[in-house]
Each structure stands twice: as structure tokens, then as C-alpha cells.
Amino acid sequence: MTKINVFLFLLALVEVTASNRHFAHNREKRDAVLIRSKRRWVLSTIDLEENMPGPFPAELTQLFNDKGENFNIKFRMKEQGVTAGTLDIFSIDETSGIVYVRRSIDREVNPFFHVDFDVLDKKTGVEVDKTLSFNVEIKDKNDNRPEFSPVTIRTAFPENIAEGTLPATLQAHDNDQKDTPNSQFTMSVLSQEPTVPKLSLKTMGGSTKIQQLAFTGCFDYDKAKLYKVLVEARDQGTPTLSSTATVFLDIIDSNTHAPKFSASRYNAEVMEMELKEILRIGVIDKDTPNTPASNAVFTIVKGNEEGNYKIVTDPKTNEGVLSVIKGKNYIKTEIKELEIEVENEEKLFQCVDGKPVTGSKTKPNSVKVDVKVIDMNDAPVFKKSTEIVYRNENNDPGDVLFIPEVKDEDSDVNKLRYELVQDPAKWVTIDPHTGKITTIVKMDRESPFVINGTYPLVIHATDDGQPPATGTCTVVIYLGDVNDNAPFLISNQTVMCGNKVDRVNVMAADLDKPPFGKPFSFYLGGEEDLKELWKLEPTTGDNTSLISLKSLLFGNYTVPLKIQDQQGLEAETVMQVIVCDCAGGNVCRGRLPYFSRLGPAGIGLMLAGLLLLILILLFCFLWECGGKTFQHIPLNLKEEGNQTLIKYNEEGGGSIYKPEPINSVGLKKSSKIVASAPPEHFFTDGYRKGENGTLRNPGGYGSQFSSGMFQEMSNGEGVMSMPNRSWSMARTNTVRSGVSQMSRSYSMARSDRNLAEHIDRKIYGLPEEKDYPEYSPHKYDYEGRGSNCESLDKLSVSNLGENLDFLQNLGPKFNTLGGICQQAMQHKNVQL
Incomplete structure (x- = not known):
């Protein structure tokens, strides 16, 4: 007994010691605010319960100060609850020092106050002691219930969701003092509709403030499509407070019903080798339409080993569409049996007695389809579709190209x-x-039909x-390919700018393919003397250049060529070369474009030209009929008196003609003939007149009328010249007071008829009539006796070569003559 008493005494002593220690710890904690800070002392902490019922003002505490023994003092308060923060909460009786609370305080708004007070001399208002302080701590009451955030929750999930948690999370909070029973709460499911399957709450992350709905069993969409769940949150304060939240659960239909065919057997027929849709198969499904739970998936499980058929789902009608995709040739009409199964896109889920069925697989529904394939007349089949x-x-x-093999x-x-x-x-x-x-x-391989x-x-x-x-x-x-096409020139006309280059490009082509085409061999055709004027370089290749060996007069030239391909097949052709003075590019100076359009001004000029031509012809006719002779008009020159131009082709009388040996053409080998007859009298069997006034010889080359003068060089022996379009008359230009005039005069020495007969007799070697005067032929440029100007007498064109610089300094008379000609040309708008 004594031992027991001693034990109880010791136990009581330990309890008292622990209690004293707890009290001392709380006091130390409370009095820890009594620290000095800027001459302020916190005397104590006063506890005040929140939401005091009143009446107000209520006495809180009383302040004392030992300075009252020597002074008549008064008290003054400031800081929180008085002059800072929430105002008019505390007040003080300045004489007695009693502190009052004027209204109830909400701890969740103002959990703590720090109040300062001063001791003043009542008469002078001077502080007689240091500023002191005290704290007011508001004690919590369970005046806040737990609140859900949000209060209403709505979520959806499929019918076949696995047992466990649901996608519905609830969260709540309590504004009372933390870590006290007033702010600690629990959640629970108060009610649910329907009651199956059973719903509960599961803590998330170890915190009771966040819960998630959970269930056991399975949902049945056919029984319930919506669940309503009421969840409560209740705190542990005195008295306890609570609130509720509502959760709505929408169930999404899953595949709980297997599709079934609308008929027990189907029949279809198709022509052999015909590819088309032959049958539509309908199904029945109790699940929600147009969802994976009801969308049908068809499979041909038998009878399609050769892959002739396929079945797909029509997304609008959910029917199976059976088609023939590969033709087969049948000897006779046959019936093919197909077996088709149907399932849904989503796997089948079953809930039996509130429990999900697992581990069992239901066999899909199947049906048989009889396809009658009707034999048709098959088309003939070639051994190869392409031969x-x-x-x-x-x-x-008559060449037999092909004999087909057909089955x-x-x-x-x-x-x-x-x-x-x-x-x-x-x-x-x-x-x-x-x-x-x-x-x-x-x-022909070169035909446009051959590709x-x-x-x-x-x-x-x-x-x-x-x-x-x-x-x-x-x-x-x-x-x-065979060599059946000769080479040809891509272009047989070209322009040689005589003032710039001495060659032109010759481009050739061949329709045949190698080795019957290029490279080509190029040769000059015609007579040997043509090689003295031209040469080809290089002589082999895809193209060549035609090079002039001498300085050529401006005009048209015809150059015969021979071209051979790689196998020696030869073609003869002609290259037309225009030698001219080029201003820019390969365009002759003064050359008009091939195509142009005439505007009203151009048409007017043409009509004016035609009228002028008619007037000139009429004038010539009257002139011929009248027999008038226009005399030379003297020139009124400013420099050296009057001068008159004489006809360049006048010759004096000659002696009686004496026949001399002539060549085969009818011309003397070394004579130089002057003629004023039309050029047609000079054409013989060996010569012919070409286009643009060109006289061509058998060798293929010739010269051209240019600037009113026709010239021909034949082996360097004969020189022939005649005026342009005025064979029996001279053209004389006279400038009188800036006006250009033209006069013509007939030669009285011999008529045109007599002159033509005279020339014909000389060409054909006929004997001359004895009454003709004897004369000796003169050079074509002979115009009588020499001039008094020594500089003109010493001119020799044949010896000057290409150096024509002397023409720039021919004396004052020649300059006057050049000025007259230039004015006449400008007046007539003549282009060289």
C-alpha cells in the first residue's frame, strides 16, 4: 500500500511539474513580446474573444503609471485599432487609464492588434514617461463553415469505365484558425441517385481538403444515364459547421449490345468480269447510333480466298456494301457462298448484376451470302497487249509487219x-x-506521225x-534510220556588212540521225574563178563560214555550194549574199523593213506618187511627139563664173567600121565598148538578166545596178557602163538660185535605132555597112579632151586601190560640183 501511495505521489509530482513547465513555457512565450524596441515597452498581451456579443463599449484593461505620484497625468493611445488600420475599435479614459472595446472584432479580418500609449502631463501636455505598448490577440471561434470550390460539379465518362476513381474532384476550405478543430473538416457522400453502383470519396495527395469520387461495380447506360451525388464537408469545431456540394455524372453509352444482321441469309448475282456493287447488308444495334458503340465493321471470313470481293460500311446507313473488285473468267455460271461477320468499332462490354464481365469473348454475329456469277461472252485476248x-x-x-496470236x-x-x-x-x-x-x-522515219x-x-x-x-x-x-535526206541550208540568204566583216555564217542541217547526218563537208560549186572571190572555212563541221577573199562592191551575190553528210550524200544549193554598208547590226543602211503598215499619210504619198508618175509620162510623151530638144542650161556659180556639164558618153565621129576578130560571145577580147542603148541589147545566150538589175553569167556571179550605174568585170578585159534608165540621153543637173532643174537632150549624132543596129552588128560579128564612119572605140569614161585641171587629169581609179583619201581634197571646182550634186539629191530625197 505504501509503495502504491509513493508511486501515486511521484506521478502527481510529475504531472504538476509538467503543468508548471507548460505554464512557464506559455508565460515565457507570452512575455517574450516584452522586449525593448526604440524606447517602447510591451507590457502584456491581452486575449480578446472574436465576435463578442456586447454590450459595448466593454472594459478591456486599465493602465497604471508611477509618474502619477509626482505629476497630474493623463493617458493617450495610438496605432492599431486607434489611429491605424481598422479605426475606432479601442478607446481609453485619459484620466483613469481604462481601455474599452467599442465593437465586436472578426478574427479572420483582424487577428492581432499592437497598441501604443503615452503618459502626458495634464497641464502642459508634455510626455513624462516613455511610450509603452500592449498587444491584443483575438481568440478564434468556430464561426466559419467549410466551403466547396466549386459548389456544383458536372462530369462525363463512358459506361465501360473500369472500377476505381471517377473524373470528379471535390475541394473545400475553412477560414477559421489554421490547425485547430475549427478549421479541420471531413468529406462524405450524403446521398446518390441512383444508388447503384456505390459511390465513395478517396483522399487525393494525403490532404482531406481534396477528395475524388470512386465506385465499385459497373454502370448500366440502359438503366441510368445521369447520376446525382450530394457530398458534405463538416468541421470539428464547437459547435460543428458543414456545407454541401452537388456532383452530376453523365454516362456515355458504350458497346453493350452486339450488332445483328437483319436477315438470316442474303442472295446476289453479277456478270462475270463485271466490277460493281452487288449487295447491301443491314444490321440492328441497340447502342447509341453514330457512335463507336454502334458503328458496324464487316468482315468476309469465308469464300473470298482469291480476293474478288470486298465489303465496307456505309457511314450514313451503317449498312455493309458488298462489291466485286476483281473479275474472274468463268466457263459456266456458278454460285459462290460468302460468310460475313459483323462487329462494332468498340469492343463489347457487359455488366451483369452490377459487376463487369471479364475474360469471356462473345462470338460475332455472322450471315451467309450466295453470289450467282453469270457467265458472259469473253473478249478475245491477244498474246501481248503491246507488240x-x-x-x-x-x-x-508489201512488207508483212505483224501477225497476231489470239485466244x-x-x-x-x-x-x-x-x-x-x-x-x-x-x-x-x-x-x-x-x-x-x-x-x-x-x-518515212522523218514523217510528223513518227514520234x-x-x-x-x-x-x-x-x-x-x-x-x-x-x-x-x-x-x-x-x-x-537510213540516209535518205540530203543536207540543206537552214537559211540560204544572209547579209555581209562590207564595212565591218568579210565573212558570213553558213548553217546546215540534216533530217537524218547519226551517223547519217552531221558533221558535214562544205565545198564551193560553180566555176573555178569563183574560188578567187570566196572560200569556206572550216570545210567540215556542223557549220562553216563563207569568207570573201577580195573587197567586194555592194550588191547581191549568188554563191553555189555543195554539202555532204557523214556518209557522203551530197546536196547542191545556192547561198544568196547581200553585201552592203551596215549602220547597226546586220541591217543594210537605208534598207526598209519587209513588212510595214501604211497609214493615211502613206496612202496619200502613194497616190501623189502615182499622179506624179502619170504627169511625167505625159510630159515625156509630149516631149517625144514635139521633137523638142532641151538645151543645156548654164550654171550660175558664185565661185568661178558660169559652167556647163557635158554628157559623159558623147563621142566624136569615127571612121568606117572595119570588122575585127571577135570571141564566142560576140565581143572583142581586148576592146572597151561604150553604149547608150538599153541593156537588153547586151544580153546573149551566155548571159541572163537577174533580179534587181543583176546581170549574171553562167558562172553564177554578177553585178548589180547601183546608184544609176551598171558595171561588170569579166576576166579583167571588158568594161561596160551605161546610164540608168536614160540610154540615149544624158542627165544634167543645174543649180540656179538654189533650184534644181533637170534637162534632157537628144544626141543629134545618131538616133536610137541606128545605134541599136550598130551595137547588134558588132556583137554578132556582122559586116558593117560601108557608109558608116570609121572610128576607134574609146574608154567608157572618155568625155572629150582633157580638163585644164591637172589634178583631175592625173586621177587613175584603177591604180588607187582602196585608198580614196584623195577625194577629200580635189580642188575648189570639184567641191562646187559636189555641192551641186548634193543639193539635187537632197531636193529629190534620194537615199543611197
């Missing part, structure tokens, strides 16, 4: 009918009974079935 034949071009007609399981091949349906150039013919293809003309060296033919073979069937074959003929 290739090789031939050289230009083979003689027809439904008809006799001997009764087939062949037809040629594509033969663009009409080169072949086909035997309608055998299909033999034979050429009827020579095939990349191939010429395609298309033939048909038609049987005698009902209805007739046709097979098609393409025959591609590859044509080999």
Missing part, C-alpha cells in the same frame, strides 16, 4: 474479225480474217458471240 516490231524506213510496200475461250478463233483502228499516216493494211498487217507505202522513232498501230479482234466482244492490241513499229 514491238523493228523495221528500217523506206522498205518496199478466245468462248468463240472459235477462226471466226474472229480484225480491224485496224489507228493508222495515222495510212501506211498499212490489215487482213480482216488473219490480222496480218502489211505495208502499202514506204514508211521518237516509233509509229503506233492499234488493232481490234472481235468475236461472233452475243453480244460480240472485242480485244485490243497496240503494235509499236520502231523505224530504223
Whole structure:
């Protein structure tokens, strides 16, 4: 007994010691605010309960100060609750020092106050002691209930969701003092509709403030599509407070019903080799339409080993569409049996007695389809759909190109009918009974119908079935090239700028392919003397250059050429070369464009020109009929008196003509002839008149009328000149007071008729009549006795070569003559 008493005494002593220690710890904690800070002392902490019921003002504490023994003092408060923060909460009786609370305080708004007070001399208002402080701590009451955030929750999930948590999370909070029973709460499910499956709450992350709904069992969409759950949160304060939240659960239908065929068996028929849709198969499904739970998926499980059929789902009607995708040739009509199964896109889920069924797989619903394939007349089949034949071009007609090989399981091949349906150039013919293809003309590889060296033919073979069937074959003929095309010039006309270059490019081509085409060999044709004027360089290659060996007069030149291809096939052609003075590029100076449009001004000028031409012809006619002779008009020159131009081709009387030996052309070998007759009298069998006034000899070259003068060089022996368009008259230009006039005069020495007869006799070597005066031929540029100007007498054009600088300094008289000619040309708007 004594031992027990001692034990109890010791236990009580320990309890008292612990209690004292706890009290001392709380006091130390409370009095820890009594620290000095800027001459302020916190005397104590006063506890005040929140939301005091009143009445107010209520006495809180009383302040004392020992300075009252020596002074008549008063008290003054400031800081929180008085002059700072929430105002008018505390007040003090300045005489007695009693502190009052004027209204109730909400701890959740003001959990703590720090109040300062001063001791003042009542008379002078001077502080008689240091500023002191005290704290007011508001004690919590359970005046806040737990609050859900949000209060209402709505979520959705599929019917076949697995047991466990649901996508519904609830969260709440309490504004009372933290870590006290007033702010600690629990959640629970108060009610649910429907009651199956059972719902509960599961703590998330170890905190009771966040909970998640959970369930056991399974949902049945056919029984309930919406669940309403009421959840409560209740704190542990005194008295306890609570609140509720509502959770709505929407159930999404899952595949809980297997699809079923609307018929027990189906029938369909199709023609052989026909590819099309043959059947639509309907199904019945109790799940929600147009969802993975009800969308049907069809499979052909038997009868489609060759892959002739396929079945797909129509997304609008959910029917199975059976089609033939690969044709098959049947000897007779047959019936094919297909077995088709149907499932849903989503796997089947079953909930039996509130529990999900697992581990069992229900066999899909199936149905059989009988497909009747009707035998049809099959088309003839060629051994190859595309046949290739090789031939050289230009083979003689009658060449057999191809004889087809055809099979027809439904008809006799001997009764087939062949037809040629594509033969663009009409080169072949086909035997309608055998299909033999034979050429009827020579095939040309360079024909526009030949593409990349191939010429395609298309033939048909038609049987005698009902209805007739046709097979098609393409025959591609590859044509080999032969050297059947000679080279040719790409362009046989060119311009040589005589003032810039001495050569032109000669471009050639050949329609044949290698080795029957380029490189080419180039040669000059015509007579040997042509090689003294031209040469080709290089003589082999894809093209060459035609080079002039001498300085050529401006005019048109015809150069015969020979071109050989790589195999020696030769072609003769002619190159037309225009030698001229070029202003820019390869365009002759003063050359008009080939094509132009005439505006109203141009048409007016043409009409004016025609009228002027008619007036000139009428004037000439009157002049001829009148027999008048226009005299030379003297020139009124400012420099050295009056001068008159004489005719350049006047000759004095000659002696009686004496025949001399002539050559085969009818001209003396070393004579120089002057003629004023028209140029047609000089054309013989060996010469012909060319275009643009060109006189061409048999050698292929000649010269051209230029600036009113016709010139010809023949082996350096004969020189012939005649005025342009005025064979028996001279053209004289006279300048009088700035006006250009033109006069013509007939030579009285000999008429045109007598002159023509005279020239003809000399050309053909006929004896001259004895009454003709004897004369000696003169050079064509002889115009009488020499001039008094020594500089003009010493001019020798034949010895000057290409240096014409002397023309710039010919004396004052020649300058006057040049000025007269220049004025006349400007007046007539003449272009050189």
C-alpha cells in the first residue's frame, strides 16, 4: 500500500511539474513580446474573444503609471485599432487609464492588434514617461463553415469505365484558425441517385481538403444515364459547421449490345468480269447510333480466298456494301457462298448484376451470302497487249509487219474479225480474217506521225458471240534510220556588212540521225574563178563560214555550194549574199523593213506618187511627139563664173567600121565598148538578166545596178557602163538660185535605132555597112579632151586601190560640183 501511495505521489509530482513547465513555457512565450524596441515597452498581451456579443463599449484593461505620484497625468493611445488600420475599435479614459472595446472584432479580418500609449502631463501636455505598448490577440471561434470550390460539379465518362476513381474532384476550405478543430473538416457522400453502383470519396495527395469520387461495380447506360451525388464537408469545431456540394455524372453509352444482321441469309448475282456493287447488308444495334458503340465493321471470313470481293460500311446507313473488285473468267455460271461477320468499332462490354464481365469473348454475329456469277461472252485476248516490231524506213510496200496470236475461250478463233483502228499516216493494211498487217507505202522515219522513232498501230479482234466482244492490241513499229535526206541550208540568204566583216555564217542541217547526218563537208560549186572571190572555212563541221577573199562592191551575190553528210550524200544549193554598208547590226543602211503598215499619210504619198508618175509620162510623151530638144542650161556659180556639164558618153565621129576578130560571145577580147542603148541589147545566150538589175553569167556571179550605174568585170578585159534608165540621153543637173532643174537632150549624132543596129552588128560579128564612119572605140569614161585641171587629169581609179583619201581634197571646182550634186539629191530625197 505504501509503495502504491509513493508511486501515486511521484506521478502527481510529475504531472504538476509538467503543468508548471507548460505554464512557464506559455508565460515565457507570452512575455517574450516584452522586449525593448526604440524606447517602447510591451507590457502584456491581452486575449480578446472574436465576435463578442456586447454590450459595448466593454472594459478591456486599465493602465497604471508611477509618474502619477509626482505629476497630474493623463493617458493617450495610438496605432492599431486607434489611429491605424481598422479605426475606432479601442478607446481609453485619459484620466483613469481604462481601455474599452467599442465593437465586436472578426478574427479572420483582424487577428492581432499592437497598441501604443503615452503618459502626458495634464497641464502642459508634455510626455513624462516613455511610450509603452500592449498587444491584443483575438481568440478564434468556430464561426466559419467549410466551403466547396466549386459548389456544383458536372462530369462525363463512358459506361465501360473500369472500377476505381471517377473524373470528379471535390475541394473545400475553412477560414477559421489554421490547425485547430475549427478549421479541420471531413468529406462524405450524403446521398446518390441512383444508388447503384456505390459511390465513395478517396483522399487525393494525403490532404482531406481534396477528395475524388470512386465506385465499385459497373454502370448500366440502359438503366441510368445521369447520376446525382450530394457530398458534405463538416468541421470539428464547437459547435460543428458543414456545407454541401452537388456532383452530376453523365454516362456515355458504350458497346453493350452486339450488332445483328437483319436477315438470316442474303442472295446476289453479277456478270462475270463485271466490277460493281452487288449487295447491301443491314444490321440492328441497340447502342447509341453514330457512335463507336454502334458503328458496324464487316468482315468476309469465308469464300473470298482469291480476293474478288470486298465489303465496307456505309457511314450514313451503317449498312455493309458488298462489291466485286476483281473479275474472274468463268466457263459456266456458278454460285459462290460468302460468310460475313459483323462487329462494332468498340469492343463489347457487359455488366451483369452490377459487376463487369471479364475474360469471356462473345462470338460475332455472322450471315451467309450466295453470289450467282453469270457467265458472259469473253473478249478475245491477244498474246501481248503491246507488240514491238523493228523495221528500217523506206522498205518496199508489201512488207508483212505483224501477225497476231489470239485466244478466245468462248468463240472459235477462226471466226474472229480484225480491224485496224489507228493508222495515222495510212501506211498499212490489215487482213480482216488473219490480222496480218502489211505495208502499202514506204514508211518515212522523218514523217510528223513518227514520234521518237516509233509509229503506233492499234488493232481490234472481235468475236461472233452475243453480244460480240472485242480485244485490243497496240503494235509499236520502231523505224530504223537510213540516209535518205540530203543536207540543206537552214537559211540560204544572209547579209555581209562590207564595212565591218568579210565573212558570213553558213548553217546546215540534216533530217537524218547519226551517223547519217552531221558533221558535214562544205565545198564551193560553180566555176573555178569563183574560188578567187570566196572560200569556206572550216570545210567540215556542223557549220562553216563563207569568207570573201577580195573587197567586194555592194550588191547581191549568188554563191553555189555543195554539202555532204557523214556518209557522203551530197546536196547542191545556192547561198544568196547581200553585201552592203551596215549602220547597226546586220541591217543594210537605208534598207526598209519587209513588212510595214501604211497609214493615211502613206496612202496619200502613194497616190501623189502615182499622179506624179502619170504627169511625167505625159510630159515625156509630149516631149517625144514635139521633137523638142532641151538645151543645156548654164550654171550660175558664185565661185568661178558660169559652167556647163557635158554628157559623159558623147563621142566624136569615127571612121568606117572595119570588122575585127571577135570571141564566142560576140565581143572583142581586148576592146572597151561604150553604149547608150538599153541593156537588153547586151544580153546573149551566155548571159541572163537577174533580179534587181543583176546581170549574171553562167558562172553564177554578177553585178548589180547601183546608184544609176551598171558595171561588170569579166576576166579583167571588158568594161561596160551605161546610164540608168536614160540610154540615149544624158542627165544634167543645174543649180540656179538654189533650184534644181533637170534637162534632157537628144544626141543629134545618131538616133536610137541606128545605134541599136550598130551595137547588134558588132556583137554578132556582122559586116558593117560601108557608109558608116570609121572610128576607134574609146574608154567608157572618155568625155572629150582633157580638163585644164591637172589634178583631175592625173586621177587613175584603177591604180588607187582602196585608198580614196584623195577625194577629200580635189580642188575648189570639184567641191562646187559636189555641192551641186548634193543639193539635187537632197531636193529629190534620194537615199543611197
